[in-house]
Ligand SMILES: *[C@@H]1O[C@H](CO)[C@@H](O)[C@H](O)[C@H]1NC(C)=O
Ligand SMILES: *[C@@H]1O[C@H](CO)[C@@H](O)[C@H](O)[C@H]1NC(C)=O
Ligand SMILES: *[C@@H]1O[C@H](CO)[C@@H](O)[C@H](O)[C@H]1NC(C)=O
């Protein structure tokens with residue numbers, strides 16, 4: 001809640017990178033331009049990071065932002081994992097360590113919005129909870145455990161898994177251990193991380209504690225990209241990014257054992273596999289027209305038939321009906337992959353059809369006049385109803401674009 005200008009900083013810049021792997025997703029912090037009492041939370045660096053080997057790519061200590069809960073929220077905790085794509089090669093990890101996604105040297109205070117907001121009107125169910133945003137500086141969804149030599153001879157530390165464990169351990173000592181209600185969330189690569197660590201998170205609490213997982217925009221599909229010309233078959237882009245990441249960073253311990261027994265570890269890093277072995281109640285929140293996946297996975301730059309994709313990928317309203325049909329193919333795969341959730345008790349689905357990416361950490365998508373509405377609920381209402389079991393079930397899958405009139409063009413893409 002501190003508002004001194006020293007603390008205020010737009011941690012994550014709002015810009016679109018040409019490089020697909022390095023997308024920057026600006027979860028915690030939109031640019032703080034208003035003079036309204038913005039919710040700025042200082043950075044805490046993990047203590048004893050080096051001794052625990054729990055470090056960012058460059059060897060610096062990882063960081064998090066903790067805002068204490070109050071009143072009836074004193075014993076409730078929301079842990080939110082920041083996103084920001086992956087690094088899957090020495091080159092991409094080496095570049096990443098020069099910035100905020102690979103080193104805490106560049107991290108500053110963060111603004112808490114959406115589900116992280118302490119404003120009662122905007123965030124009526126969680127505003128007074130303890131809230132933690134854990135910064136992402138390992139490049140493998142908090143899941144790798146290895147090191148490698150950088151081209152300049154220095155060490156690249158792939159310690160996402162240790163970061164996850166050490167930060168959560170530290171939080172346990174700060175009150176998480178006595179939580180009565182808890183949620184593990186995160187967006188994009190952090191949403192994937194919330195799936196990967198859901199069982200571990202859940203297992204840290206006694207049975208009577210309501211510990212649930214809320215991966216936001218973390219449901220990445222293993223789908224072929226559009227061809228770059230008519231007769232070439234498209235690459236499985238997400239698969240190759242994940243394959244590089246999983247091997248380079250030695251992602252293994254977090255992957256489900258029954259999956260590993262049958263399949264390649266890269267396959268087991270995909271949400272479609274992960275959900276099969278998650279035991280905690282989980283709500284999958286994602287657009288079936290996820291703007292990041294459409295731009296970077298389905299129709300990456302250079303897709304056939306060329307130029308006409310760029311305006312469509314910038315603004316879905318500019319797509320032709322043929323292009324929308326291609327997107328509908330993506331949606332079909334999505335709906336198919338989440339089918340398994342329909343039979344899971346206490347699980348939830350909020351799969352809207354709005355062209356956006358990440359819906360919890362932004363005021364506008366989380367709870368506003370422009371929030372996507374599904375089953376007569378905004379994102380915030382659906383998540384609250386699911387978590388507190390106020391509805392019999394929250395399992396909503398939207399109809400095909402553009403059928404949902406609440407999809408606003410103001411949503412972040
Ligand atoms: C989000 O809403 C809160 C509460 O109304 C406000 O203080 C904050 O400035 C908003 N953030 C942005 C980025 O608009
Ligand atoms: C997956 O990554 C490993 C390690 O980098 C590499 O040896 C292998 O060829 C990759 N598999 C495919 C199908 O690209
Ligand atoms: C979308 O189409 C409109 C009208 O044709 C055009 O003015 C606008 O620039 C287009 N948007 C993009 C992002 O290309």
Ligand SMILES: *[C@@H]1O[C@H](CO)[C@@H](O)[C@H](O)[C@H]1NC(C)=O
Pocket residue numbers: 376
């Ligand atoms: C939708 O929600 C509003 C307010 O939450 C309520 O008044 C209305 O009756 C609901 N409509 C349906 C069809 O459930």
